[in-house]
Amino acid sequence: MSMETIMQIIADNLTDVPQLTETTSLRAELNVDSLDVIMIINALEDEFSLTIDEDDFVEVDTPAEIFNLLKSKYSVE
Amino acid sequence: MSVRDKFAFNYREEDRLVRELKYNPYYQVISSGAGSSVEIDSREYLNLASNNYLGFSRNPEILARMKQTIDQYGASMCGTPVACGNVDLYAETAVAFSRFLGLEDTIIFPSCYQANAGIIGTLAKPGDIILVDRSSHASLLDGIRAAKCKVRPFKHNDVDHLLRLIKRTDGYDNIFVITESVFSTEGSIAPFDKIYRICQEFDAIPIVDDSHGIGVIGKNGGGILEEKGIENYEGIYTASTGKALGLAGGIVSSVSEVIMYLKYNSASLLYSTALPPVFLSATTKALEILSATGAELMQKLRANKAFLTSQLTELGYRTTEAEAPICSVIVGSNEKTFLMSKLLFEQSILTTPFIFPSVARDKGVIRMIPRVDLTQQQLECVIEAFRKIKAERPELFEQ
Structure with a gap:
């Protein structure tokens, strides 16, 4: 797993993302809503063949936080 | 804190644009029915905002x-x-x-x-x-x-x-x-x-x-x-x-x-x-x-849409690739989209602007319903208004 992969998955599942960095706030800066979050979770599940608890995403808001969550809780390498 | 104070805040992007442009496309007070023309503040406007595609409300x-x-x-x-x-x-x-x-x-x-x-x-x-x-x-x-x-x-x-x-x-x-x-x-x-x-x-x-x-x-x-x-x-x-x-x-x-x-x-x-x-x-x-007249009405609706789209494209406007008889002009940022709607309104044309987050960021559109009861003269008025904006407001078309 790389940060680039995470950012690519996020960008692929949102419409016309202008600029995405590791610290972009998905909710505040990109107006990501609950359905967007579900789409991102689904795509991450497909990419890494795992099942993600949607509640884990309540606290994460940036690509870096998603990366860290997947690494620490889901042991994605 | 009073109830008034609790809700006395403006957080929507639309509120900011309304204040800056001194123009509010929302909740316009219309003093007539939803015909191809409507009356607002004792002035007549071409009505491209209503979903009255077939003119059935009249x-x-x-x-x-x-x-x-x-x-x-x-x-x-x-x-x-x-x-x-x-x-x-x-x-x-x-x-x-x-x-x-x-x-x-x-x-x-x-x-x-x-x-x-x-x-x-x-x-x-x-x-x-x-x-x-x-x-x-x-x-x-x-x-x-x-x-x-x-x-x-x-x-x-x-x-x-x-x-x-x-x-x-x-x-x-x-x-x-x-x-x-x-x-x-x-x-x-x-x-x-x-x-x-x-x-x-x-x-x-x-x-x-x-x-x-x-x-x-x-x-x-x-x-x-x-x-x-x-x-x-x-x-x-x-x-x-x-x-x-x-x-x-x-x-x-x-x-x-x-x-x-x-x-x-x-x-x-x-x-x-x-x-x-x-x-x-x-x-x-x-x-x-x-049931009795649908085929004829659909032809007219599609013809109106085709006219608007082709003429606007010829003028250099971009429209969405709409398969349905809806004509949406891609304008860009929220500010430009609101301004375009205002400039059309000043030329007595009522349209519907859609801005982020209703559409993707910087993909704001002006939507027009090419209703069947529009006359050729009215359609040409719409094109003329867009032509004028293109000539007089080049800043709207800068990337």
């Missing part, structure tokens, strides 16, 4: 039927359909709608918002899964939130993505696939024939909202089922009668078992005062007129 035959119904039934039944609101016109309209669509049975709600928001939570249970087009209307999304079951959105009009998701639905009791037929901001039409085939393959229940499709697409205005050649549709169909049919109300059509279930279980039907008789008889009349 159709003399429909108005005559409405006057006759008011004389006979009064203003309202003052009751829910299940109690004392089930006027005989209710059944007549349901039959007329079912026949028009080629479906078994129909129920009528006070609005399509109430239909969509109400039925999904009634039909879908916690053990079910809903796959929904990401760009679906707020009424469908509100209904889905009420369902309290697993939800997986698929990318807008992306059948491959839907297929990938539906292959991962083992273990759920029922699979629902939900979409609109015509996405009205951009005018795209859902690939509903393909979506329907996927539903059949995976034993899923399709729900399609045809609010901007009925009376707008299909050779005879029959909507998405006619447009996509779908016969003997086994799914759930919803539509507003407040758009091309020119009236007010919402319908749900399906097999009789679904309709019977909803009649006794859908709270938004059971606890809402029934649609007044005047709109029921008018709906039946509107369907009669659409």
Whole structure:
């Protein structure tokens, strides 16, 4: 797993993302809503063949936080 | 803190733009009916904002039927359909709608918002899964939130993505696939024939909202089922009668078992005062007129759209790749989109601006409904207004 992969998955599942960095706030800066979050979770599940608890995403808001969550809780390498 | 203070804040982007541009396209006070021209502040405006595609809200035959119904039934039944609101016109309209669509049975709600928001939570249970087009209307999304079951959105009009998701639905009791037929901001039409085939393959229940499709697409205005050649549709169909049919109300059509279930279980039907008789008889009349003249009306609608689109393209404007008869001009940022709407308004043209987050960031559009009752002279006035803006406001077109 790389940060680039995470950012690519996020960008692929949102419409016309202008600029995405590791610290972009998905909710505040990109107006990501609950359905967007579900789409991102689904795509991450497909990419890494795992099942993600949607509640884990309540606290994460940036690509870096998603990366860290997947690494620490889901042991994605 | 007083109640006033608690809500005395302006947080929406629209509020900022309204203040900056000293122009508010929302809640315009209109002093006339929804004709091709409307009166605002004692001035006449070309009305490209209304969803009155076929001009039915001013159709003399429909108005005559409405006057006759008011004389006979009064203003309202003052009751829910299940109690004392089930006027005989209710059944007549349901039959007329079912026949028009080629479906078994129909129920009528006070609005399509109430239909969509109400039925999904009634039909879908916690053990079910809903796959929904990401760009679906707020009424469908509100209904889905009420369902309290697993939800997986698929990318807008992306059948491959839907297929990938539906292959991962083992273990759920029922699979629902939900979409609109015509996405009205951009005018795209859902690939509903393909979506329907996927539903059949995976034993899923399709729900399609045809609010901007009925009376707008299909050779005879029959909507998405006619447009996509779908016969003997086994799914759930919803539509507003407040758009091309020119009236007010919402319908749900399906097999009789679904309709019977909803009649006794859908709270938004059971606890809402029934649609007044005047709109029921008018709906039946509107369907009669659409059945008789739909082909001609659809030709005119498509011709108007083609004229506007081709002329605007020639002027250098970009329009969305709309398959439906809707003309949306891509403007860009929120500021530019609002300004474009204001400049058109100053030339007596009423349009609908859509800005982020209703559309993607910097993809703001000006939507125009190329209604059938626009004259060639009126269409040319619209083009002339855009020509003038192009010549006088170059900053609107800078990247």
